[in-house]
Structures are given as C-alpha cells and as structure tokens.
Amino acid sequence: MDVTVVGSGSWGSAFSRLLQRRGHRVQVLTMTTAEADELNRRHENPHFLPGVALPPEVRFVAMDEAELGASELVVYAVPTQAVRAVARWVGPRRAPGSLQLSLAKGVELGTLERPSQAIREETGDSAAVLSGPNHAEEVARDMPSATVVASADDEVAARLQAAIMCETFRVYTNSDVLGVEFCGAAKNPIAVAVGMSDGLGFGDNSRAALITRSLAEVTRLGLAMGGRFETFAGLAGIGDLIATCTSRHSRNRRAGELLAQGVSPADLEATVGQVVEGVPTARALHDLAARLGLELPVTEQVYAVLEGHSTAAETVQRLMGREAKREHQ
Ligand SMILES: NC(=O)c1ccc[n+]([C@@H]2O[C@H](COP(=O)([O-])OP(=O)(O)OC[C@H]3O[C@@H](n4cnc5c(N)ncnc54)[C@H](O)[C@@H]3O)[C@@H](O)[C@H]2O)c1
Structure with missing residues (x-):
C-alpha cells in the first residue's frame, strides 16, 4: 500500500x-x-x-x-x-x-x-x-x-x-468510532490529574482511586454522547488509561507533576517540549460537560488548575471533600 x-x-x-x-x-x-x-x-x-x-x-x-x-x-x-x-x-x-x-x-x-x-x-x-x-x-x-x-x-x-x-x-x-475516539481524548486530562497526585508525593492508593473514579466519569460522558459501554472497558478505554496514568513516557502525566511543582500552565508545553493534549482537551471537555449538563469531578479540577483558579493541592481537598455517594449511581 x-x-x-x-x-x-x-x-x-x-x-x-x-x-x-x-x-x-x-x-x-x-x-x-x-x-x-x-x-x-x-x-x-x-x-x-x-x-x-x-x-x-x-x-x-x-x-x-x-x-x-x-x-x-x-x-x-x-x-x-x-x-x-x-x-x-x-x-x-x-x-x-x-x-x-x-x-x-x-x-x-x-x-x-x-x-x-x-x-x-x-x-x-x-x-x-x-x-x-x-x-x-x-x-x-x-x-x-x-x-x-x-x-x-x-x-x-x-x-x-x-x-x-x-x-x-x-x-x-x-x-464504536465515537467511543474509541472519545476514550483517547478523555484519558489525557486524567493523566494530568494523576501526575499532580504523584507530584504532590501521594502514592498507589491515590493513583488507583483517581484512575478508577475517572473511568467512571469518562464512561458517563461517553455514554451520554452515544459511545458503547464495552469500549470503555476495553483497550482504548481502561487500557489506555492505565498506560497513560502510570507511564514514565506520558507527557500528560509529566505535565501534572510539573503543575504540582508550581510550573505555570502557560509554561507547560515549553517545559515538556512536545504537545500536551490534555491541556486543550480539559478545556474542551469542561465546555462539553456544561453543554450536556454532566458532572466531571476530576477533569473539572484539572481545568481549574489550568485556568489558574486553584492549585494542585487545593484540588485534592475539593475531590476528597465531595459529598458521600454510592459507588454506582
Ligand atoms: N506520542 C504518542 O505516544 C502517541 C500515541 C498515540 C496517539 N498520539 C496522538 O497522536 C497525535 C500526535 O502526537 P505526537 O506525540 O506525535 O505529537 P508530537 O508533538 O510528538 O508531534 C506532532 C507533530 O505534528 C506536527 N504538526 C503540528 N501541527 C502541524 C500542522 N498544522 N501541519 C503539519 N504538521 C503539524 C509537528 O511538526 C510535529 O511533527 C496527538 O493527537 C497524540 O495525542 C500520540
């Protein structure tokens, strides 16, 4: 070919x-x-x-x-x-x-x-x-x-x-084109969140909780848009989330670490040296969630840090301080 x-x-x-x-x-x-x-x-x-x-x-x-x-x-x-x-x-x-x-x-x-x-x-x-x-x-x-x-x-x-x-x-x-493509997009802001957690010195429990709860929010938004549930449980969904959130190669995770260390959002891409897709995507998902009337707790916190509305440390308090919930709604 x-x-x-x-x-x-x-x-x-x-x-x-x-x-x-x-x-x-x-x-x-x-x-x-x-x-x-x-x-x-x-x-x-x-x-x-x-x-x-x-x-x-x-x-x-x-x-x-x-x-x-x-x-x-x-x-x-x-x-x-x-x-x-x-x-x-x-x-x-x-x-x-x-x-x-x-x-x-x-x-x-x-x-x-x-x-x-x-x-x-x-x-x-x-x-x-x-x-x-x-x-x-x-x-x-x-x-x-x-x-x-x-x-x-x-x-x-x-x-x-x-x-x-x-x-x-x-x-x-x-x-499921929508589901596969949407999974690839939505995992990047999540990797930024995990990077912030790592950068703040937190451990495996924090990372696992973030990945799992993020999968729930990505799935919620993806299903609302017309994606299929199995896609989110597959390679493009949880598979990519695991790779991106745990890898030393992930520049989105690296960007989160830098944010936790106080690097300004405006300097992220120059510091990482390559495109950090999670930054524009967090902004786009914030707008998309607002349009669909859905809650994206983790992505919203990444958006808040990128917009300069809060620090990485403050996002932890916000996420941990959310009201008590059932695991599955
Ligand atoms: N790097 C990975 O491991 C990986 C894996 C899967 C998917 N992706 C996705 O693939 C896409 C590209 O990622 P990457 O890692 O190769 O990025 P990169 O930053 O390494 O490279 C981007 C390339 O695109 C070129 N480019 C930018 N604007 C252009 C334009 N208007 N016209 C022509 N070329 C242009 C740049 O010159 C550069 O060569 C991203 O959407 C990324 O999320 C990357």
Whole structure:
C-alpha cells in the first residue's frame, strides 16, 4: 500500500516505521523542507523519538512539495488542534476513495468535535480512528502492544487491521468510532490529574482511586454522547488509561507533576517540549460537560488548575471533600 503520514512527531515517526516494516511504501509529511532534509539524512528523529533508527525507505517530504495522488491511505498524526487545518489541506489533494485514519487523541476547542468529525467536514469523507495504550517510544522499539481500529464500516476496519497488524502490534477492530475516539481524548486530562497526585508525593492508593473514579466519569460522558459501554472497558478505554496514568513516557502525566511543582500552565508545553493534549482537551471537555449538563469531578479540577483558579493541592481537598455517594449511581 502507498501511505502518507502527515506529522513527523513521536507517533508519526513510530507509526511510519511500523507501516514500512509491514511492507508499505511510506512518505511522512513535515512542516518544513529543512526538517525533511534532516530526517532523510539522519534516519532518526532526535527531537521527537531519539535513539530509534528509522528505515531509510521511509521518505520525509515537506508538505509544500508533497503529492498525495498515489496514496491509498492518509494517516493524521498531528495534534488534535491541527487536524482540521491538515484535513483542509489534504482534501483536494488526496485520491478519491483513499482511506483516512486519525491517530489524534483530543477534542477540538470551540467546535468540541472529535478529530474524525473535523476530517469528515473538511474532506467530505469519513476517517477511521486508531487508539489504545500505545506509547510511541515502546511501539518504535517493537515492544508488544495492542490497539483498536474503529470504523463505522466493518470492511474498512478489517482492511486497516490487515494493513497494520504485525507480530509486535496487535490490532482489534471496533465499530464504536465515537467511543474509541472519545476514550483517547478523555484519558489525557486524567493523566494530568494523576501526575499532580504523584507530584504532590501521594502514592498507589491515590493513583488507583483517581484512575478508577475517572473511568467512571469518562464512561458517563461517553455514554451520554452515544459511545458503547464495552469500549470503555476495553483497550482504548481502561487500557489506555492505565498506560497513560502510570507511564514514565506520558507527557500528560509529566505535565501534572510539573503543575504540582508550581510550573505555570502557560509554561507547560515549553517545559515538556512536545504537545500536551490534555491541556486543550480539559478545556474542551469542561465546555462539553456544561453543554450536556454532566458532572466531571476530576477533569473539572484539572481545568481549574489550568485556568489558574486553584492549585494542585487545593484540588485534592475539593475531590476528597465531595459529598458521600454510592459507588454506582
Ligand atoms: N506520542 C504518542 O505516544 C502517541 C500515541 C498515540 C496517539 N498520539 C496522538 O497522536 C497525535 C500526535 O502526537 P505526537 O506525540 O506525535 O505529537 P508530537 O508533538 O510528538 O508531534 C506532532 C507533530 O505534528 C506536527 N504538526 C503540528 N501541527 C502541524 C500542522 N498544522 N501541519 C503539519 N504538521 C503539524 C509537528 O511538526 C510535529 O511533527 C496527538 O493527537 C497524540 O495525542 C500520540
């Protein structure tokens, strides 16, 4: 298959490597010619994925110079807030009937839409989504991982499963696009909350309580939007939540630690050095919950810290001081 991956960051680089090893012809689109030249020369992405050799067959091309006409699959590996602009650019250039796959995990600010919705609006065609416990740093080192590809069209999901799955990357199909995509978005603010707990010096009990109660709130919101319960109990749901909330690779968890140490929300992304999807997504979920009239206790506390309304330490008192409840409503 001829594949174009838009986005040459951590996940774009790791995913391209995976696709090339699976036998596909892969071009990765960068924002500048200088970046493409450097990556083609080094066969390594020292900023986003240091220490991983990228196959020389993976070609990096600047968006200005790229052609998409031969690509049977276009993969979106950019931050959520950039997906719409990229899809607008891809729309008139892609081959009719080519497949689209979004790897982005977030909710668009303002529209409160999922990445696949933005892609459909801008290209006039649907996009499948891929989400699961998949840190680029581990997938790129061929550590066994599993993921979910979701499409409303079972045949498309099966084609993508066959195209991507290999001995180190196990792919399950799912038709619940909303649920899979929403899980990937909602886990990031939760990881920020867990990072704050870790940064404040709390332990395993606190982390486990946060993860479990957060799963309840993510599931509540996801079901209200039309997702399926099993999705939240699967790889894209609890699976990704566990990985993101416990991993040393998670920049969202790291962002939470930094907030607990007093780093200002405005400086987070510069300090982490890469996109921290949990920041815009916490804001988008705050707006979405308000629109649907739902309570998201943990996400709301992350939002309050990001907006400068409270400190990490104050959020603990707020969460622990909530009224007594039944575990299941
Ligand atoms: N890193 C991971 O382990 C991982 C795993 C699963 C999903 N994701 C998701 O994949 C998406 C990308 O994450 P990442 O970790 O690769 O981010 P990153 O910060 O490492 O890289 C983002 C890349 O997108 C490029 N980019 C930004 N705006 C662009 C635009 N308008 N046009 C073209 N390129 C643009 C940047 O130049 C950069 O190369 C995010 O939504 C993230 O949540 C990441």
